[in-house]
Amino acid sequence: MSRRYEDLTGPEIANAVSASSILLLPVGAVEQHGPHLPLSVDHVIAHETATAIVEECGDELDIWQLPTISISKSNEHAWSAGTLSLSPDTLLAMLRDISRSISATDAERLVLLNGHGGNTSHLETALRELRYEFGLKTFLMHPFLPPAYGGASTENELGMGIHGGLDETSVFMHLRPDQVRLDKATRRVPEALAENTHVKFGGSVSFGWLSNDFNPDGYIGDPTGATAERGKQLFEHSVAVLSEAMREVKTFDFGR
Numbered sequence: 212m213s214r215r216y217e218d219l220t221g222p223e224i225a226n227a228v229s230a231s232s233i234l235l236l237p238v239g240a241v242e243q244h245g246p247h248l249p250l251s252v253d254h255v256i257a258h259e260t261a262t263a264i265v266e267e268c269g270d271e272l273d274i275w276q277l278p279t280i281s282i283s284k285s286n287e288h289a290w291s292a293g294t295l296s297l298s299p300d301t302l303l304a305m306l307r308d309i310s311r312s313i314s315a316t317d318a319e320r321l322v323l324l325n326g327h328g329g330n331t332s333h334l335e336t337a338l339r340e341l342r343y344e345f346g347l348k349t350f351l352m353h354p355f356l357p358p359a360y361g362g363a364s365t366e367n368e369l370g371m372g373i374h375g376g377l378d379e380t381s382v383f384m385h386l387r388p389d390q391v392r393l394d395k396a397t398r399r400v401p402e403a404l405a406e407n408t409h410v411k412f413g414g415s416v417s418f419g420w421l422s423n424d425f426n427p428d429g430y431i432g433d434p435t436g437a438t439a440e441r442g443k444q445l446f447e448h449s450v451a452v453l454s455e456a457m458r459e460v461k462t463f464d465f466g467r
């Protein structure tokens with residue numbers, strides 16, 4: 212049985228989507244990822260991760276996969292032709308409109324699966340807005356938590372495999388091997404930043420940045436050692452962890 216929301220008919224929704232269902236909304240992006248990766252990376256990773264989670268535990272947990280949002284807030288990459296970006300206000304307005312539509316079903320739980328780190332702070336805001344406005348129980352998870360928000364990145368990249376680096380490139384090589392041009396990639400790690408104690412990615416002081424602030428190529432990390440095998444391991448681990456997380460989402464009730 213398909214677990215894609217849009218494969219249902221209108222009349223089927225009332226029976227299929229209930230108060231115990233989980234709606235899973237993948238959020239991707241279309242933005243420059245350097246010369247070695249296509250614009251679609253975050254969209255593909257979000258979509259494929261959602262699909263794999265639903266294959267893993269969709270029937271067990273009654274998950275419905277909503278259509279992937281392809282374009283989101285990518286203004287840190289707007290300097291590059293190719294990037295398609297919504298303003299933060301537009302992204303929030305879109306999520307509000309989708310949630311209003313969801314309110315016509317009996318679903319009470321909405322999970323945002325975010326493939327693009329540039330969205331994270333806005334999606335955190337959306338969690339509370341959507342809870343406040345529509346009474347939904349709202350959740351945010353990432354296929355790979357961005358290093359700027361506490362996620363892991365390799366020692367070789369000094370913890371700054373932020374965008375188009377080793378892990379993201381490896382995962383994309385696993386998912387779309389024909390679309391990676393590794394021969395065009397070189398090391399792009401802002402070494403001096405690693406010497407800071409506070410003002411750095413994941414440090415106690417945040418800073419605003421655009422992806423061409425660090426180097427003109429707009430990727431941050433060292434993708435040169437990327438392999439599809441590493442990507443497969445990372446992807447499968449992520450799907451396993453997120454499926455486990457979805458089991459908690461299923462019964463989460465604020466501890467009352």
Ligand SMILES: [Zn+2]
Nearest residue numbers: 252253375379
């Ligand atoms: Zn990306």
